[in-house]
Amino acid sequence: MAQYKIRVEMPDVPKGEPVEFAHLGVFANGGTYDLDEDRVELWRTCVSGGHEPETFKIEEAMFPEGVRVTSGVSTPKDSQPPAEAKEG
Amino acid sequence: MAVGIGGGGFIGVAWEAVVGTYVAPVKYIPILTETLTQTQETQWRRPIRQNVDNLGGVPGNATVGGDIEMEALAESCIYFHSSSRANGVKTGAGAPWTYTYTPTTLAQQIATKTMSITIVRNGIVHGYVGCVVSSFKYGIENGMLKATFSVMGMDETTQSLPTPAWTGLQLQPFGAGEYAIQIPTATPVTNVDTFEFTVDDAGEANYRLKTGSRGPQFIKWGERTVTLTIEQDYESRADLDAFKVLTAQSITLKATKSTQEEITIVVPVAIKDTYAVGLSGQGELVRAAIAYQGVYDSATSAAYSIVIKSNQTITVP
Numbered sequence: 001m002a003q004y005k006i007r008v009e010m011p012d013v014p015k016g017e018p019v020e021f022a023h024l025g026v027f028a029n030g031g032t033y034d035l036d037e038d039r040v041e042l043w044r045t046c047v048s049g050g051h052e053p054e055t056f057k058i059e060e061a062m063f064p065e066g067v068r069v070t071s072g073v074s075t076p077k078d079s080q081p082p083a084e085a086k087e088g
Numbered sequence: 089m090a091v092g093i094g095g096g097g098f099i100g101v102a103w104e105a106v107v108g109t110y111v112a113p114v115k116y117i118p119i120l121t122e123t124l125t126q127t128q129e130t131q132w133r134r135p136i137r138q139n140v141d142n143l144g145g146v147p148g149n150a151t152v153g154g155d156i157e158m159e160a161l162a163e164s165c166i167y168f169h170s171s172s173r174a175n176g177v178k179t180g181a182g183a184p185w186t187y188t189y190t191p192t193t194l195a196q197q198i199a200t201k202t203m204s205i206t207i208v209r210n211g212i213v214h215g216y217v218g219c220v221v222s223s224f225k226y227g228i229e230n231g232m233l234k235a236t237f238s239v240m241g242m243d244e245t246t247q248s249l250p251t252p253a254w255t256g257l258q259l260q261p262f263g264a265g266e267y268a269i270q271i272p273t274a275t276p277v278t279n280v281d282t283f284e285f286t287v288d289d290a291g292e293a294n295y296r297l298k299t300g301s302r303g304p305q306f307i308k309w310g311e312r313t314v315t316l317t318i319e320q321d322y323e324s325r326a327d328l329d330a331f332k333v334l335t336a337q338s339i340t341l342k343a344t345k346s347t348q349e350e351i352t353i354v355v356p357v358a359i360k361d362t363y364a365v366g367l368s369g370q371g372e373l374v375r376a377a378i379a380y381q382g383v384y385d386s387a388t389s390a391a392y393s394i395v396i397k398s399n400q401t402i403t404v405p
Contacts, residue, residue, distance in 0.1 A: 012114070012401055013255050014183065020254040022098075029255075047249070049090045049211045061251045062112065 002071045004035035004058060010066040021063075022046070035069065092210025098252050099156070100206045101167050103405045107197075108218035108242045108303070111204045115402075116252040117156075117164045120234070124154035124207060124216055126244045128302075150302040151293040152216050153240040156205075159261035160226060160235040162349045163400035168237040171203045172221035173289040173309050174394075176404035183399040184348040190390045191287070196306045200405040205239065206250060213249050218242030220307050222291025226341075226353060227284040231264030233343050233351065240291045242303040256400065262343040262351065269318075273338035273354065279321040283341055285353050287382075287392060288313045314382025314391045316355055322365045322376045331360035336383065350397040356385035 008019055008027045015030040023043040027033050035058075044053035047061075059071045099122060100113025129148030158164055166187045170176045174189040203219040219241035226235050271277050290310030298305070316339060320327070330337070336359045342352045358380040365376040382391045 008253075010253060010255070013253075014399070014401075017255060018257045020257055021251065022254070026257065046096065047211065047251075049092055049096070051090050062248050063251045064114065064253045067251075067253060 002037075004037070004040055004069055004071050005032055006035050007032045007068045007070070008066070010064060019067075021067075094209075096211070097207065097209045099208075100250060100252060102204050102206075103171070103200060104202045104204055104217065105200065107199050107202045107306075109204075110215045110217050110245055110247060112247070113204075113206045113250055113252070115164075115167055116254055117158060117167065118161070118254075119156055119158045121157045122154060122207060124152060124156070124205065124214070124239060124241075126150060126152050147302055149293070149295040149304070150243075151240065151304050152219075152242070152244050153222070153238070153291075153293075155236050155238050157234060157236045160233040160343070160351060161256065161259055161261060162345075162351055162396050162398035163256045163259065165235055165351065166396050166398060166400060166402060166404075167203070168221050168224065168235075169394060169396070170402070170404050171197065171201050171219065172224060172237075172287075173197075173312070178402070178404050183401060184397050185399070185401065187396045187398065187402075187404065189394045189396070190388075191312060191392060194309065196308055203239075203241075205241070206247060208249065211249070213247045215245040215247035216241045216243070217245060218303070218307070220291065221289075222307065222309070223286065223288035225284065225286045226351075228267065228282065233262040233267075238291075240293060240307045242307075243301065259349060260345065262345055262349075266344055268340075268342045268344070270340040270342070271318075271337060273340040273356075277320075279323065280318050282317070282319040284317045285341065285355070285392075286313075286315045288315075312391065314355060315361075316358055316380040316382060318378050318380075320376050320378060322374045327360070327376065327378070328363055328365065331363040331378075334359050339380065348397065348399045350395070352395040354393045354395070355380065355382040356388050356390065356393070357383040359383055 013029045017029045020026045044056045100116045102111040102114045128150040131146040133143040169189045177188045179186045197220040205216040207214045219239045222240045223238040292308045293304035294308045296305040336357045339355045339358045344350045361381045362379040384391045
């Protein structure tokens with residue numbers, strides 16, 4: 001399953017100012033955030049108008065300057081180490 | 089493609105480095121309605137040759153234009169004023185900035201001030217290029233300040249689908265209780281309930297014979313008309329007498345949301361053009377409907393000015 005991150009560093013927007021990307025959420029300018037997979041699915045559905053949403057790749061979407069979505073591969077939840085182990 | 093509704097659409101704007109060359113949006117504007125369309129002066133063939141039917145079309149000149157109506161958010165309006173027939177000056181040491189727009193006498197828009205306007209309707213992208221503001225209107229409707237910008241452009245193009253970023257989320261439009269109307273300027277009045285301010289720079293598409301495009305070579309501005317209408321309680325004949333002798337007065341409308349968001353419209357020399365007062369019904373208030381013409385003011389070298397305070401940071405083109 002893909003794991004998406006959004007980097008929001010818009011040059012003309014003050015740092016910390018909330019920026020909304022429809023269906024994806026609101027993010028403070030000047031940071032990188034995980035994107036919820038369900039939100040990405042919602043985004044695909046809305047952008048495509050429900051017509052072949054799987055063909056809409058969010059990492060290829062044309063975001064404003066300073067905004068970028070990247071994808072990686074997430075670790076399945078059941079194979080992640082427990083929280084205590086991560087902190088250590 | 090499935091059917092779509094208006095709410096799924098959006099509009100974004102950017103200034104162009106080269107007139108008519110598309111630039112992807114740098115700012116997305118919440119709007120209420122838009123009517124941008126392509127207009128074609130197709131020549132329909134009606135030759136006389138033993139036939140009474142239309143024999144086809146020959147391409148004629150084509151242009152784009154229409155109205156964009158929006159809540160008058162300070163951060164949105166500065167983009168359109170910067171593409172109007174006005175000189176914009178940004179002042180301040182930091183946000184909130186003050187943007188002051190003063191009209192000019194230019195015949196056409198200068199290169200860096202034309203806009204690409206991207207409108208997505210049902211997921212389909214329309215890139216309008218070479219756009220300028222031909223006229224604009226501010227009005228208060230049910231307490232809310234609204235703005236309408238009439239845009240004229242050179243062409244409509246197919247573009248890639250952008251993904252909007254919506255900023256200024258904490259901002260609300262100007263509403264009731266946030267206006268100060270001064271007639272004359274510096275004298276607040278509380279007997280006015282409607283206000284409409286219009287500037288029409290008489291934009292006109294100008295076509296030239298050329299290869300590769302049917303769009304206008306440029307949009308020409310003509311005579312400017314500045315008008316202002318208000319409705320006021322009729323409490324004295326002083327204004328009626330002033331109308332009869334063409335007395336001029338300065339009028340200011342200031343909308344203030346906060347120290348970061350203000351729009352001030354100043355008509356420094358307003359002369360009453362029409363003055364209508366009548367008895368309209370047993371229970372109706374006696375009111376005066378007044379239309380003003382904004383006249384050139386030699387002291388400020390302008391027939392109007394618009395001052396906008398906003399946290400939005402732009403480099404005025």
